[in-house]
Amino acid sequence: MTSLSLKDVSKSYGEVEVLRDINLEIEQGELIVFVGPSGCGKSTLLRMIAGLEKITGGTLEIDDVVVNDVPPAQRGIAMVFQSYALYPHMTVYDNMAFALKLAHKSKEEIDQAVKSAAETLQLTQYLDRLPKALSGGQRQRVAIGRSIVRDPKVFLFDEPLSNLDAALRVATRIEIAQLKESMPESTMIYVTHDQVEAMTLASRIVVLHGGDVEQFGAPLDLYERPANTFVAQFIGSPAMNLIEAKVTATGDTTSVQMSDGGHADAPIASRDSDLGNVVKLGVRPEDLTVTESDDYLVSAEVEIVEALGETTVLYFKPQNGGESLIAKLPGIHKIDKGTTIRLTAVQDKLHLFDSDGRSFLYR
Amino acid sequence: MFSDNPALYGLTVIVIGVGGCLGYFFLSNLFIDKVLFPASGPNAGRNINRANMIRPWLFLFPALFALVVYLAYPVFETLRLSLTDRDQGGAFVGFANYNQMMAEPKFWEAVRNNMLWLIVVPAVSTAFGLLVAQLTDRIKWGNLAKSLIFMPMAISFVGASVIFKLIYDTRPEDQNQIGILNAVWLKFDGGIGSVLLLQVLPSMLLLGFVVIVASVAWSFVRAIVAKGEDHSGWLLPLRLLVAVGALWLIWVSLSSLAGIWIGGLPYGEAQTWLTVPLWNNFFLMVVLIWIQTGFAMVILSAALRGIPEETIEAAIIDGANPFQIFFKIKVPQIMGTIVVVWTTITLTVLKVFDIVFAMTNGQWETQVLANYMYDKLFRANDWGVGSASAIVIMLLVTPILVWNVYNARKEMK
């Protein structure tokens, strides 16, 4: 059952278009993550779903009802803000009860909802405290509890972990994942700029860039089959290497030749018209391995060696004006700066992008 | 009737006023949400948008009404009144009122005194405020000291006038002086101490003042004389104005300097301080300085605290002494705040009425514009000239108004 549907939704401030023709169909029970660099429009999109920003074009449906002009409170959504937005003058209990009071729910009903949410989030002993007497993690839980008591159709999270320190962030991330598991019927939308959060939490990810949806799919889909160079480089760390190459053979397997003599045969279909075109060969740093054979992908001079123990990261000198190359090798390798080494990769792990940056897979 | 019992009347008004305000806001909100544009039915979405377009104006209406009727309208009405004559049934008389006002020596006296007030009070208050703020900044009982110096801020101008009248009080020769100023004055006998304290010291202060005024004026005027510099046309009047003002100030200072030495001081005679021409203005200014220093101190003290500690520590390591730190590191960083304090006090000075009204009522050449206006309006019943002088005050305020609005708009962007 479709829980949330966006059809050609767009947003502009005067002349400036910040979101263009967004189309998303979100099923009930999904946890969707909007991810993208800052300024990509992900928060604006979330706020449009919440009703905090007007929708300037297209339609937004929640449970098959158009809600473009419905005020936030009547959309059946709840939102957790980046700064938690707790009411500083109200106790934890009153913070959680506020929305229900405004909705004229009965006292018993409110009490029960608040108590059970507090139980779930282990906040029972803090119900009489003011927000300023709570730790960061506790405040975060109150903010989540406040949304749970409203029993919404859709939960909206706006970068809820970015105000926490690193250790707490991991713990809370896991808590949110558990919370989602305990509420399989609820739809959640989660905004973040952190790809680890996106990959670990999402059932599907929306990658936004410059007001457009770059790709919408399951986390590993995005990793294994990025639709374009932006997604390819945004998902995964360090970012995917893109190497300029010339197509030498087409068909079910495409052969490419690099300018430094390396070459590759990727099991990716191509058209006849691609022959002779300059394309981008994509390969993730963790997929590269060192080789002695003449059948190599690239050969390059090592510039920096970062030995981390579990992995060794090699930074290569950029060749003839191209982008610099990174390889991430498991374990410890004794490699000196300045040596030139050859790298190769398994064919399945190769990606091909045309001159516009689109993946060959999605043309 | 209520008005027989003001307390009950007042209480009723509080209840009606506050209740009425809240009721107005609540009911008008209810009205647009439920009756005019209900958020349900076929047009719910459109209705909500419409309601949200009207609601700000509902919230704003009472305040806007008060602002327009009580502040905006009077400005134009006063302008109109200043061009009409009440005795001729409100006929338009052009600039006749202004001409009549300009012909009165009392008006020019008020203008001259206002200029003195405008220069002395903000300057001295700001300087004292800065001094206290700096001195109390790092001592343990600094907050207590600041609180006590800030205290006159709570005292009315009228109360302060009584306080200072007691200080300036004069008794006949054969009685004990009960005004502290005369009691101190009578301790001076014309000996070397008196000469040092009452002639040499003030002379040096006056000379210092002349030097400061001259250097400030020179920095303004230099641009006119110097070749090759930017001669922005609109600045020329300002520069000339500063130059003329400075010349006048220097002349006043030098002539009073001469007065100190030539006239000889009437030692041993109790003085009626508020009747000594020119000097009595300064005795009145002391009252306002006493009140306003606390204000300057509070604001400047906050500004001093806002200076990044690192800049001061860097200066210490660079080898600056406390005075250099103060004048070369701290003061430049809080220059913006100093200007704000200065203009705020300037505004207070322009409106000063109570002090002059209560202490001298403009006699003995102490008239100022605000009191002059009150005189014309309510004693002479000459609304034309009174309004004309009000417009003069408005003109003096206008540059600050423009500057404030300009800054506020800049800040909002």
Add this chain to the structure above:
Amino acid sequence: MASIAGKKSGLVWAVHISVALLVLLWLFPTIGLFVSSFRTADQISSSGWWAALFPAEQNEVYRAADPDDNRVADGDMFVVEGNIFEGSPRDIRSWGVSSRDVSAYQPGDTAEMKDGESVTLQADGSYVWRGNDKQLSGRGQRIFITATVPPEFTLDNYTTILFSGSGQDNMAKAFFNTLTVTIPATIIPIVVAAFAAYALAWMEFPGRAILIAAVVGMLVVPLQLALIPLLRLHLGIGIGKGYLGVWLAHTAFGMPLAVYLLRNYMVGLPRDIIENAKVDGATDFQIFTRIILPLSFPALASFAIFQFLWTWNDLLVAKVFLIDATGSTTVMTNQIVELLGTRGGNWEILATAAFVSIAVPLGVFFAMQRYLVRGLLAGSVK
């Protein structure tokens, strides 16, 4: 800073001393008024108030008891005994029996006069006056003493000003009139301005920026300009001179500062909280009353203090819009100005009246100084 090595302690002392001197200089005038309000008219006019704080050397003249009634035979002489102080003892430094030498003797000495007449005076004021029949007749012997008088204060002035005192001297009515003006004129503008400030801070509508600029502009419009047009307006629409007029005037004159202060404060509240309340289902009215108002308490308190001080201390607006020819609605500032005119020399009345009018704002000032400072910092246009 205090921990920096090699700091000179002499400079620190200089700072302490100069601050102390400045504080004393600033306090001195108010203390003068305060002390004077506890002195009798005679005390005020005979010595400066600063003398009242210390025990003073004072010359006084007393007379021994009437000899014709009180003398007692002692052999062929007569003796009058008694105490020159009736109930108010002095600490006698020296004394004498002639106006030419008022401090000829120490307490306990005996002054020998002509023909065996003598007076002995003890430190506690008891005396023995001895002489023959002729000497101890007529009026009692004059005794001049130089005594140290402890500081003496009285509450009589306050009784006069607040309770008894006739007509012009009695401030009780003016005190209540001032309260009647002040309290509504403080509360009503807060309510009105708070709504407007919320609209200017958190609601979107065309012309908002211009309105804010206009409010900043009106901050500095001298209220002198408003006097004549508004008085005409009030008289024209029948409000006339009275409380209603002065409340309206104070409300409006305080409005620019109120709106400016409150808007600046409200705009600084976190946007998330307000949006969260919207998501929670609060209407604008509910957001305002349940979220904004409680959170804006510091700004509301700041403005309330400003407005209270300003209306309590005001003279001009009251004179123009309130006080009519009968003077029954006079406020304290006005009454003091009138006292200055008519009772300029009666410092005991003036000082007490002034102190009564100052006391309330001073109390408010010291109790709520924190909010006043905060308001000042927010209110000066940056």
